[in-house]
Amino acid sequence: MRTLANPLPLSGREREIASLVSAGLSNQEIAERLVVSVRTVEGHIYRACNKLGAVSRAELATIVCGGPPIGS
Secondary structure, three states: OHHHHOOOOOOHHHHHHHHHHHOOOOHHHHHHHHOOOHHHHHHHHHHHHHHHOOOOHHHHHHHHHOOOOOOO
16 A cells, blocks of 8 residues: 555666565576576576665565565
């Protein structure tokens, strides 16, 4: 509900990758699933963290999905 009232400033791809991070997938697993390079995934995560002020994958997952990544 909070996200609907105040949407995150992420691109669709950044949001998609952040959701996969929160599901506990590694950068390699995300890259394989989306058929992109690991470097591309890292770039999207980096930009998403910068936009949201997150300093870690766990913090990014908390901001985007309300909880730490599964397996953390």
